[in-house]
Amino acid sequence: MNPIAALIIRSFVAVPVTLITWLICYFPLDFTFFGSTLFAILGGVLTHVILASFQSVSYIKKHQLTxxxxxxxxxxxxxxxxxxxxxxxxxxxxxxxxxxxxxxxxxxxxxxxxxxxxxxxxxxxxxxxxxxxxxxxxxxxxxxxxxxxxxxxxxxxxxxxxxxxxxxxxxxxxxxxxxxxxxISDDIETLNFEIDVAKHTIQKKKDMKFPEENRWLK
CATH class of the missing domain: 1.20.930 (Transcription Elongation Factor S-II; Chain A)
Structure with missing residues (x-):
């Protein structure tokens, strides 16, 4: 994944988590403003780190690497x-x-x-x-x-x-x-294979549509 896109995704999740953590600590749990802020920051950072680790593992698995x-x-x-x-x-x-x-x-x-x-x-x-x-x-x-x-x-x-x-x-x-x-050699081989399959499919449809005509041409 693009590093910038990955960072945006992490931030998109971490910011709401930070805000929600602060609200929970300050109101229901009755923490001080400073304490709520500290826990909120820790929650946001932890979310960011966990997501970064998850993205890294997913990326490595996707590309079949250790x-x-x-x-x-x-x-x-x-x-x-x-x-x-x-x-x-x-x-x-x-x-x-x-x-x-x-x-x-x-x-x-x-x-x-x-x-x-x-x-x-x-x-x-x-x-x-x-x-x-x-x-x-x-x-x-x-x-x-x-x-x-x-x-x-x-x-x-x-x-x-x-x-x-x-x-x-x-x-x-x-x-x-x-x-x-x-x-890009693998891409070229894949493309050539797909071209061959497409040609075979087209020819098969032609044979089914005009069986007599194709039989005489052969």
Missing amino acids: RKEYRYIKKNLKEAKLKIKRLNKSIFKIRDIYSVKQRIDINRITKKIHKMTSKEPRRFYKAEEFYFSHLDSLVELTEKYSFLSSQPKQNREMGQSLIETRRTLNELSKVIEEDLYRV
């Missing part, structure tokens, strides 16, 4: 998010017009992979190469490229390094395209 797996994936996704921020910062510092499309593609694909694996954590296992190798390479190369291309004076050696880095980034952009394809 707590250990979820912590491991969550940790790596958090680290990857910082790397992607560094990557995008470097990308948008580059003023080289020759690599505009390449940089846009890299930005789009990296964000897409991270978004999909954050939404469905089990996909992380299909993107381990991206997170543990390809993303690091992209960050290092774009930061070096950004630094070199920003220099006011460039000699022949620097120019050659920029060309080589641009070529390597182009190859890496193709590699992360394959990473993205790997992440």
Whole structure:
């Protein structure tokens, strides 16, 4: 579940619980104002914590993960998010017009992979190469490229390094395209299966509607 949506749900439940607890403590139980407020806050916090725990357990079960797996994936996704921020910062510092499309593609694909694996954590296992190798390479190369291309004076050696880095980034952009394809491979297989089933159903209905005509065509 989206963290913001989960927080809204918890707050939507915790606030009324807090208010009701205060009213019960202050009026029927005749607690002091301070005591009623203290119990009301504790009731709201406890409700918030219980709901957060329930949401976490439900989320883990939904995605068929253990707590250990979820912590491991969550940790790596958090680290990857910082790397992607560094990557995008470097990308948008580059003023080289020759690599505009390449940089846009890299930005789009990296964000897409991270978004999909954050939404469905089990996909992380299909993107381990991206997170543990390809993303690091992209960050290092774009930061070096950004630094070199920003220099006011460039000699022949620097120019050659920029060309080589641009070529390597182009190859890496193709590699992360394959990473993205790997992440969505199950969806593609499912879609192809559903297409085959739909075609079979359509053909079956045609056969039932025009049995004689189809028999002669065969």
